[in-house]
Amino acid sequence: MKTELLSGYEVDFLVRLAACLVCGTIVGIERELRGKPAGISTHCFVIAGACLFTMISAVADPNSTARIAAQVVSGVGFIGAGMIIKSTGDKIRNLTTAAAVWFAAAIGLALGMGWFVIAGAATIYAVIVPRIPHAKSWLKEQDDE
Numbered sequence: 001m002k003t004e005l006l007s008g009y010e011v012d013f014l015v016r017l018a019a020c021l022v023c024g025t026i027v028g029i030e031r032e033l034r035g036k037p038a039g040i041s042t043h044c045f046v047i048a049g050a051c052l053f054t055m056i057s058a059v060a061d062p063n064s065t066a067r068i069a070a071q072v073v074s075g076v077g078f079i080g081a082g083m084i085i086k087s088t089g090d091k092i093r094n095l096t097t098a099a100a101v102w103f104a105a106a107i108g109l110a111l112g113m114g115w116f117v118i119a120g121a122a123t124i125y126a127v128i129v130p131r132i133p134h135a136k137s138w139l140k141e142q143d144d145e
Helices: 011-032 039-061 064-082 093-112 115-130 135-144
Strands: none
Touching: 011 039, 011 093, 011 115, 039 064, 039 093, 064 093, 093 115
8 A cells, every 4th residue: 555645646636636626616606696405515525526536547457437427426315315305385496416426526527537627618508507597487477467
């Protein structure tokens, strides 16, 4: 077992970790501004965790990155399931927040692979999509006119 203090991956990891912080903060701010339960800290941790698992996987066994990615998707899906709440009646709450956390894991996987532009585009997507008006709201506004 290797026990050296430095592995040679530190600078690469720190750059990716900084990118995780930026992406997680951007997505987390959007969620917090909408009063959702998963905010900056949650999104930063999910993105950075997925990134770290991806990097470790790529270094330990370059052929196992898809296997690790599948496990990250499952694990974060479990976290998302815990966020979804069924309130009185048939109303489901926090589904979009759970999806945002799941999507954040994908951003982390992209950063772990070194796909910075893709992760940046996905971060912008994660901010824009919740801002798209819902069809029900739009139709209600049309009926009110």
